[in-house]
Amino acid sequence: EAGVAQSPRYKIIEKRQSVAFWCNPISGHATLYWYQQILGQGPKLLIQFQNNGVVDDSQLPKDRFSAERLKGVDSTLKIQPAKLEDSAVYLCASSLESGAYEQYFGPGTRLTVT
Amino acid sequence: DQQVKQNSPSLSVQEGRISILNCDYTNSMFDYFLWYKKYPAEGPTFLISISSIKDKNEDGRFTVFLNKSAKHLSLHIVPSQPGDSAVYFCAASYSGTYKYIFGTGTRLKVLA
Numbered sequence: 001e002a003g004v005a006q007s008p009r010y011k012i013i014e015k016r017q018s019v020a021f022w023c024n025p026i027s028g029h030a031t032l033y034w035y036q037q038i039l040g041q042g043p044k045l046l047i048q049f050q051n052n053g054v055v056d057d058s059q060l061p062k063d064r065f066s067a068e069r070l071k072g073v074d075s076t077l078k079i080q081p082a083k084l085e086d087s088a089v090y091l092c093a094s095s096l097e098s099g100a101y102e103q104y105f106g107p108g109t110r111l112t113v114t
Numbered sequence: 115d116q117q118v119k120q121n122s123p124s125l126s127v128q129e130g131r132i133s134i135l136n137c138d139y140t141n142s143m144f145d146y147f148l149w150y151k152k153y154p155a156e157g158p159t160f161l162i163s164i165s166s167i168k169d170k171n172e173d174g175r176f177t178v179f180l181n182k183s184a185k186h187l188s189l190h191i192v193p194s195q196p197g198d199s200a201v202y203f204c205a206a207s208y209s210g211t212y213k214y215i216f217g218t219g220t221r222l223k224v225l226a
Contacts, residue, residue: 004157031212040218041218041219042118042120042203042205042216042217042218042219043158043203043214043216044216045213045214048213056211056213091157091158093157095212101146101148101163101207101212102148102160102163103160103214104160105150105157105158105159106157107155107156107157108156108157
């Protein structure tokens with residue numbers, strides 16, 4: 001079974017530029033999550049999708065971050081404009097359904113904002 | 115407000131001995147707890163979990179203990195192996211949301 005795929009793996013941008021991350025969850029997984037992990041901290045949930053609907057985006061900085069999940073499969077997370085404090089690893093995870101506790105994580109995208 | 119805390123940022127253990135990783139939480143509404151392991155440049159991988167209706171769950175070399183009255187859980191690894199060297203995160207979840215709140219992680223180093 002293929003795991004959660006993410007791209008790119010690494011990205012370096014200057015502040016005020018925009019950036020987009022892509023995630024392809026495990027086939028058949030209805031729930032998709034985006035997390036931000038700042039160095040030295042645990043992952044923090046940014047947004048949770050159930051199929052293509054948003055379940056929870058309470059911690060998403062909506063003035064600069066946006067996310068979508070078209071057709072309930074792939075998802076993109078965008079930052080526009082980026083700030084220095086957005087430097088982090090962005091993790092995508094998926095689970096079989098919203099009632100399933102176990103989440104499967106992708107390898108993450110390491111973003112550096114200079 | 116850190117609802118899930120891992121107060122030991124790092125731990126070193128000799129191969130073959132027991133590793134004990136600790137996690138404290140503040141919110142009594144949490145009813146499911148998980149441990150994830152993370153190697154460098156990889157995403158976290160699920161290790162073991164426990165429901166709040168239990169106080170112990172075992173899977174091979176890994177055992178998780180839950181003390182609800184103390185709001186404390188621990189992960190025991192016996193015997194520890196060099197391949198267990200990784201960062202371990204505990205996470206807590208609310209019933210009905212399945213949203214994880216992660217701790218800050220403990221870096222375990224198992225010395226050969």
